[in-house]
Amino acid sequence: MLYDTQQKTLFETKSLERDYFEVISNGYSFQDGIRLLDKIDWDFKDFTTQYLTHTFHSYPARFIPQIPLSFIKLFTKENETVLDPMCGCGTTLVEAFLNNRNSIGNDFNPLATLITKVKTTLINENEFRYFNKKLAVMKRYLDLDYRRVDERINNLPNRKVSKIFNRVVISKLESIRETLLEVKEEGHNDLFDFGRVALSSTIWSLVENGDGIDVDDIFLKKVKSMQNNLNKMAKIIKTIPEVIVICGDARKLDVKNDSIDLIVTSPPYVNALDYYRAHMYNMLWLGMDFDLFRKHEIGGHSHFIINRFRLLSEYLGDMLRSTIEMNRVLEKDKLCIIVVGNSSLEYELIESHKFFAEMGKKIGFEPIKTIFRNIDKTRKYTSADIGKIDDEYILVMQKVDDANVFADNDNFISDVVREQMVGFREQIKKNPGTSIRGRKPTNERLLKNVDKISEAIETIPEDIKIKRQ
Ligand SMILES: C[S@@+](CC[C@H](N)C(=O)[O-])C[C@H]1O[C@@H](n2cnc3c(N)ncnc32)[C@H](O)[C@@H]1O
Structure with missing residues (x-):
């Protein structure tokens, strides 16, 4: 297979990687x-993880391509x-694309879906020639x-964006944005999206x-490297x-019943990081509305400040709805x-x-196995934001039955979340302070957690409701 040969040349320097490809190919x-x-070393230590269009744009907490690959x-054929219902910057879709599998990516973050679309859309040489001419005029x-x-x-x-950069930077970023708008007006939509990803990556x-003033250089270098990588990818792909790519809610997927052969996804962590915050400046500059996303973001931690365990109920409810949809x-x-x-928490x-x-288990899945992997701590996505x-x-779960319940059934969601929270309270009673790494708080303080969980259990029906706009 062409891709296998190409893939080997991409990674050929390391024998571990060669062995890995033997196992999966x-x-x-x-x-x-x-x-x-069980034969795969899931730590993928020293593996190349940034290649082809994976290099387009950084994204917090993305997973390494070898996991979906x-x-x-x-488990799939050509x-x-x-499907990745929370596709982030599209790691799963790029690997599906490279291996001649069809794919569907969904994310509520409009920047995520833009990046995903651009990473999986080939652009021909004539188009790039037109684009480069436009950018040369802009530069002049x-x-x-x-x-x-x-x-x-x-x-x-x-x-708000005028507060974070100096006047020279603003002027240059605006020249780029206006040039991209012209590209769109002249009917080159894929190039418009391609350019917006390069602009967003520059702002990032x-x-x-x-702050620096070499904005145009950073942008043009980014465009060049993206073009090279997309051209390389075009050579590898046999048939497209x-x-x-859908900008939507994982709790209510716009995807047909029983139509997917494999799901690989990584949801947000509870209390870990607000994606909308991480992308605020890029999104503002691209004119993207992140208010809707902020309202529906799973795992966001800017609310329930007084009782953080209510955040857990909300998170479990959201994840249960998403899993019913899966x-x-x-x-x-x-x-x-x-x-x-x-x-x-x-x-x-x-x-x-x-x-x-x-x-x-309550909705037709059978857990088959849980694989533990160490994350390379030097990797960017274990940033200060995500912390520990x-x-x-x-x-790894197998669908053995239909869920026989809809994702919008609040009573069912409440009941299952309650059962989980009660079990969690029992575990905390036996062994409080289970995540302490630094200075230990007083026992009194830890015992209060049990009361707080009990309080959170009372408000489950209210906390698991999907927020309306
Ligand atoms: C850990 S990231 C996924 C990263 C992805 N695996 C990658 O490699 O880029 C979790 C994603 O969930 C998305 N998300 C949060 N709430 C969502 C919702 N209600 N519906 C769909 N996606 C959501 C976030 O925007 C974020 O992109």
Whole structure:
């Protein structure tokens, strides 16, 4: 197979990677696939994880491509369909695309779906030639353009953004944005999206690395490297598989029943990071509305400040609804893979994968195995924001039955979440302070957690409700 050969040349320098490709690169029966999961070293230490379009844009808490790749190779055939209902920057979809599988990606974050779409859309050389000419003209007039800076600051999509960059930077970013709008007006929609991802990535690096004035250079270098990677990818692809990218809610998927052959996803962690905050400046500059996303973001932690355990009930409710949806769209006997790390609330360890496995059993899933993996701590996605996460779990569940319940059934959601929260309270009673790594709080303080969980159990019916706009 062409891709296998190309894939080997991408990674050929390391013998561990060669061995890994040997393991995943044949057609296997389901049982053999399950058996082979034990043969993979899931830490993927020193593996190349940034290649082709994976390099387009950084994204917090993305997973490494080898996780979806392994399941795609072992458990699907060419032309089958893979879904990631919380696709982030599209790691699962890129791997499906490279391996000639159709894919559907869904995420509520409009920046995530833009990145995903661009990473899986090939663009031909004529289009790039037109684009490069446009950018050359833009570059020539950049300094002259600076005369319009006051007018531009007044016209920014949101005034907040004018506070974070100096006037030169704003002027250059606006020149880029206006050029991209012209590209769109002239009918080149894929290039418009491609350019917006390059612009967003440029803004991200300005925010991350501090203000600088080489904006146009950063942007043009980004465009060049993205073009090279997309061209390389075009050479690898034999036939272009179907890709559908949806900006929507994982708790209410716009996907047909029983139409999916494999799900590989990684949900947000409870209390870990607000995605809308991480992307605020990029999204503001691109004129994206993140209010709706903020309202419906799973795991966001900016509310329930007084009793953090209410956040857990809400999170479990949201994840149960999403898992019911995953069950609905997945074909019977197929696999649903959920990758998640532990987190902590008020000194208590939250082992999300255990909650997901228990809840999965109530809605037609059978947990087959949980794989533990160490995360390379030097990797960017274990950032200060996400904090203590240095390992993660890969929960492998098989759909053995229909869920026989809809994701909007509040009574059912309440009952299951209550059962989980009661079990959690019992565990905390026996062993309080399960996630303490630093200074230990007083026993009195820890005992209060049990009362707080009891309080949170009382408000479950209210807390699990989906917030209306
Ligand atoms: C851990 S990230 C996924 C990263 C992804 N695996 C990757 O490699 O890029 C979790 C994703 O869940 C998304 N999300 C949060 N709430 C959501 C919701 N209600 N519906 C759909 N996606 C949601 C976030 O926007 C974020 O992209």
